[in-house]
Every structure is written in C-alpha cells, then in structure tokens.
Amino acid sequence: MSVNEIEVPIRRLDPDLPPPGYAHPGDAGADLVAAEDVELAPGERRLVPTGIAVAIPQGWVGLIHPRSGLAVKHGISMVNTPGTIDAGYRGEIKVLLINTDPAETARFSRGDRIAQLLFQRVDQARFVEVEELPESVRGAGGFGSSGLSTLG
Ligand SMILES: O=c1ccn([C@H]2C[C@H](O)[C@@H](COP(=O)(O)OP(=O)(O)OP(=O)(O)O)O2)c(=O)[nH]1
Numbered sequence: 001m002s003v004n005e006i007e008v009p010i011r012r013l014d015p016d017l018p019p020p021g022y023a024h025p026g027d028a029g030a031d032l033v034a035a036e037d038v039e040l041a042p043g044e045r046r047l048v049p050t051g052i053a054v055a056i057p058q059g060w061v062g063l064i065h066p067r068s069g070l071a072v073k074h075g076i077s078m079v080n081t082p083g084t085i086d087a088g089y090r091g092e093i094k095v096l097l098i099n100t101d102p103a104e105t106a107r108f109s110r111g112d113r114i115a116q117l118l119f120q121r122v123d124q125a126r127f128v129e130v131e132e133l134p135e136s137v138r139g140a141g142g143f144g145s146s147g148l149s150t151l152g
C-alpha cells in the first residue's frame with residue numbers, strides 16, 4: 001500500500017544542506033540536520049538551526065521528535081519534545097537539543113541528522129463552558145490511580 005503524502009512547500013535557507021529526508025520508505029519522520037557545528041556539555045541545552053523553513057498546510061501540525069539512536073548512544077534528547085511547528089510558522093525550524101549524559105560532551109557537525117519531523121492532522125477545539133461535565137468511568141482519578149508498576 002502506498003504512503004499518504006501531503007505537499008509541504010520548503011525553503012532551504014542554507015542551500016548547501018540536504019533537505020529533510022526519510023531514511024526508509026514508509027518512515028514516519030523525515031530527518032532534520034544541524035545547520036552548524038554544536039558542542040553540548042553534560043546537562044547543556046542549545047537551540048540548533050536546521051536551515052529550513054516550511055509552510056505546513058492548515059489542519060496539520062509538524063512535530064519534532066528526538067532520534068532514538070542518539071538518545072540510546074549519547075543521551076541526546078530535546079527539552080520540549082515533541083516540538084510543535086504551527087501551520088502558520090514561516091521561520092527557520094530549530095531543535096532544542098539537550099545532552100542528558102552525566103559525563104560525556106556531545107559533538108555534532110553541520111549536516112548531521114539531529115531530530116526528525118513528523119506531520120499529523122490536528123483539529124481545533126471549540127471550548128463550550130458548562131456547569132457539569134458528563135460522567136465517566138474514570139472520573140477524576142489520575143496520576144497512578146489505576147496502580148503503578150512493580151516500582152510502586
Ligand atoms: O522545537 C520547536 C518548537 C517551536 N518552533 C517554532 C515553530 C512554532 O510554530 C513556534 C512556536 O512554538 P511554540 O508554540 O511551541 O512556542 P511558544 O513558546 O508558545 O511561542 P509562541 O508564543 O511564538 O507560540 O516556534 C521550532 O522551530 N522548534
């Protein structure tokens with residue numbers, strides 16, 4: 001079965017860098033690259049430019065997710081994962097990387113793949129104020145009310 005595609009206009013603010021790309025057919029995320037060299041000390045965070053700007057169709061959102069390989073091998077994540085790219089945003093996409101490794105400095109070179117961009121449909125809510133919310137089985141229980149793992 002073929003993959004659904006949406007057309008997303010893109011501007012390459014840095015034409016020497018490759019555009020976002022899917023590593024395999026059917027992948028959910030298109031990899032984003034760093035537009036500059038980055039060095040992150042343990043615990044340090046940095047807003048990293050990707051050299052691209054896009055126009056996401058109305059009714060869709062771009063979500064920036066971390067790459068699991070970088071997370072496993074180097075403890076690299078994003079502070080605001082997943083990052084939200086609004087349909088109306090025309091600025092450069094940036095990635096807020098954080099090095100969670102307690103000891104090792106992380107180094108990326110310009111052109112390295114640092115995160116991935118996914119597209120999802122979104123609806124907006126029309127908030128309707130009411131006196132009472134409809135009843136549900138869960139009710140107000142949350143935050144572990146159904147029991148936690150063996151850790152307690
Ligand atoms: O990881 C991210 C998150 C956001 N953005 C850009 C696109 C997004 O549309 C805009 C605003 O993001 P968000 O709404 O998450 O931040 P905010 O703090 O609410 O800022 P604003 O008041 O501009 O909405 O910043 C990025 O480039 N990368």
Ligand SMILES: [Mg+2]
């Ligand atoms: Mg916002």
